[in-house]
Amino acid sequence: MKKKIIIKVSILFIFCFWVARWICSLPEVAIENDPKVSMTLNTGEALFWGKGTCHVCHRIGERGYALRGPNLGDSKEGAVVAERAKHRADSLNLNSAADYILQSIAQPGVFLVPGYNNEMPKVYQPPVSLYPSEIKAIVFYLLSLAGDSTTSAFELPAAIVKYYDASQESTFKITGDPASGHQLYFALNGAAACVSCHTAVDSSGLEMGKSVGPDLSAIGLIRSPEHIYRKIIKPDSNIVSGYEDLLIKTKNGRFFTGILKSEDDLSVILLDRVGTETIIQKKEIARRLPQKISNMPMNYAELLTEKQIQNLVAFLTLQKRSRED
Ligand code: HEC
Ligand code: HEC
Structure with a gap:
């Protein structure tokens, strides 16, 4: 009797084992x-x-x-x-x-x-x-x-x-400190020195800076924080129209590059990275080659720490100057 039970239990056990293995496979x-x-x-x-x-x-x-x-x-x-x-x-x-x-x-x-x-x-x-x-x-x-x-x-x-990628970006959180961002932005000898190319409103309410790049005093109204972040670490993305780098070759073989500041029938004026203007007579121009590169420094991702970049983003997001002129 006992033997029979043992055999039955063993068969049941083997069967369960086999089923379990089958499921696992x-x-x-x-x-x-x-x-x-x-x-x-x-x-x-x-x-x-x-x-x-x-x-x-x-x-x-x-x-x-x-x-x-x-x-x-x-x-x-x-x-x-x-x-x-x-x-x-x-x-x-x-x-x-x-x-x-x-x-x-x-x-x-x-x-x-x-x-x-x-x-x-x-x-x-x-x-x-x-x-x-x-x-x-x-x-x-x-x-x-x-x-x-x-x-x-x-x-x-x-x-x-x-x-999906876009929705990931929009979960961007502003973690920086605007006051530190302000300091870094306006420090001419600092690692960022954004002020050497862009105007923005400082803590006393004055608009300060050069205009090699677009005015950033209302950037918080038109760009998301992640857009600003990406622009700092990867300037070649979303180049602002009218600010593309222009390469001009003259008939005597010289090259000039810069942003097209103005143009009339006779000449063009280029503005280079340090804000120097060059006037080129149109009759001397052999070719105009618009470049798909930004005039912004390309190495901020190396020059600045993640924290510093976040601070700049926090500062710029608050640039919401409203004016009509
Ligand atoms: C609000 C109703 C609704 C929901 C929710 C919905 N569907 Fe549909 N689905 C439809 C209708 C209506 C059609 C037929 C019209 C068309 O082709 O778009 C369809 C068509 C399809 C077809 C093509 C079928 C065929 O015969 O060619 C597939 C596959 C499908 N749905 C998968 C899904 C899956 C997977 C989900 C969930 C992630 C889903 N649907 C959720 C309404 C729905
Ligand atoms: C050497 C000049 C230069 C410096 C320095 C510079 N930028 Fe720029 N920046 C530009 C130019 C030129 C453009 C316009 C072309 C482009 O979009 O790349 C620009 C574009 C931008 C834009 C896009 C503006 C818009 O309207 O979408 C942002 C944001 C910006 N810069 C932020 C910064 C910040 C922050 C710094 C400092 C960390 C900085 N830039 C430093 C030249 C500069």
């Missing part, structure tokens, strides 16, 4: 790229039926209640979405089922499933705000519904990545 799709979680197929499923809100509009086969959007499972409306997506990808000249599904998510309006309106929200934007990695997880989940457990990487559409 199921492919687990790890999806790279943040936010500090490793995503799996399960995550994709949970997101579809949860945070992703897909279930508010889509059913999958018999599962779910929604009627607003197409059923994404095997149903009256067609084969399971991954199959359907292959045909749609072919007719839309997309590479793969994944690309079609991604397009449906990135730009829902580009191709409308016949019989439906352009009603699907951009789920990477508020209020749903899925992360890029979460969108990937959902796409893997939808592909897996057709038995496709490919884990081969695919690229997210630029619309999603761009939106």
Whole structure:
């Protein structure tokens, strides 16, 4: 009797062990790229039926209640979405089922499933705000519904990545101290010496500085803190129009560079980095070559500490002079 029980328990044990091993050997799709979680197929499923809100509009086969959007499972409306997506990808000249599904998510309006309106929200934007990695997880989940457990990487559409990057930037926090930024800005012999090229309003309310670069006394009204931050560490981004560097070659082979300060029928005036003006007669000019480079020093990221840059940003964000002349 005892022996029988032992045998039964052993068989049960072996069976459980085997099931456990089988479960563990199921492919687990790890999806790279943040936010500090490793995503799996399960995550994709949970997101579809949860945070992703897909279930508010889509059913999958018999599962779910929604009627607003197409059923994404095997149903009256067609084969399971991954199959359907292959045909749609072919007719839309997309590479793969994944690309079609991604397009449906990135730009829902580009191709409308016949019989439906352009009603699907951009789920990477508020209020749903899925992360890029979460969108990937959902796409893997939808592909897996057709038995496709490919884990081969695919690229997210630029619309999603761009939106995400921009939203990251706008979480920029001003951590600097405006008073220290003020000091650094106006110190002619300091590491920044912004005042040697830009005017701004100092603590006594006076506008001070040279005008090699644009006036910054109202910069806080027109530029975000992160824009100002980026401009300091990477001047070549977003060059202010009218302030591009101009390279002029004269007929006798000389070169001049600077910002075009003014121009009339006879001559042009260039303003160089230290504020010196050069007048060049038009009849002497052989070529004018606008340069895609900024006249701002390129090495602030090395010259200044992160704290100093933050201080400057804090100071400039408060430059909100209003005037009409
Ligand atoms: C407010 C309703 C709504 C929500 C929420 C929604 N969708 Fe949609 N979806 C639609 C509608 C309507 C269509 C059909 C029109 C079109 O093609 O854009 C559609 C189309 C699709 C298609 C193309 C289906 C086909 O047959 O070609 C896919 C794939 C898709 N949605 C995936 C998703 C995923 C994934 C989510 C969640 C992250 C989601 N949808 C959230 C309404 C929604
Ligand atoms: C040698 C001259 C020079 C110095 C020094 C200089 N800049 Fe500039 N800056 C320019 C010029 C020229 C432009 C316009 C061309 C461009 O956008 O790159 C400019 C553009 C800018 C802009 C963009 C303004 C706008 O309207 O979008 C900001 C912000 C700025 N500078 C901040 C600074 C700060 C902060 C410092 C000091 C750390 C500094 N600059 C030092 C020459 C200078």
